[in-house]
Amino acid sequence: MITEAEVESARREWEEGHRRLQDEARREHLPERLFAQVDAVSAELRRRVGGTFTLRELATAYGDAERWSRDAVAEQAPAPGWPRTHSLVEAAAFHEYSRGAQDYEP
Numbered sequence: 693m694i695t696e697a698e699v700e701s702a703r704r705e706w707e708e709g710h711r712r713l714q715d716e717a718r719r720e721h722l723p724e725r726l727f728a729q730v731d732a733v734s735a736e737l738r739r740r741v742g743g744t745f746t747l748r749e750l751a752t753a754y755g756d757a758e759r760w761s762r763d764a765v766a767e768q769a770p771a772p773g774w775p776r777t778h779s780l781v782e783a784a785a786f787h788e789y790s791r792g793a794q795d796y797e798p
Contacts, residue, residue: 694751698751699747699751702750702751703747703751703790705783706783706784706787706790709779709780709782709784713726713777716777722771725774726777726781729765729769729781730781730784731769732764732765732768732769733764733765733785733786734788735764735768737750737785737789738789741753741789744794745792746793746794746795747795748795750789750790754786757786761778761781761782765781
């Protein structure tokens with residue numbers, strides 16, 4: 693079972709990744725590529741976690757997301773150099789998806 697401290701740590705990672713992705717998107721020539729990758733990870737999250745979930749369940753999914761989120765981007769939204777920004781994409785997708793959690797509080 694994941695602890696509350698681990699959930700909060702994951703949330704901080706997601707928020708930081710989201711902020712950094714926004715910064716990266718401002719510098720990118722084609723920022724829509726990054727957002728398409730976030731969408732690919734979010735779609736896979738929906739499939740894995742569902743529409744009704746808690747932050748704890750989402751943080752648990754985050755624990756093994758590295759493998760499946762890379763697969764989702766590689767299959768649905770690859771772009772030149774995408775592995776370089778993948779950790780930001782993954783965190784941003786989790787950050788955005790977390791807002792739909794039953795127990796979400798800003």
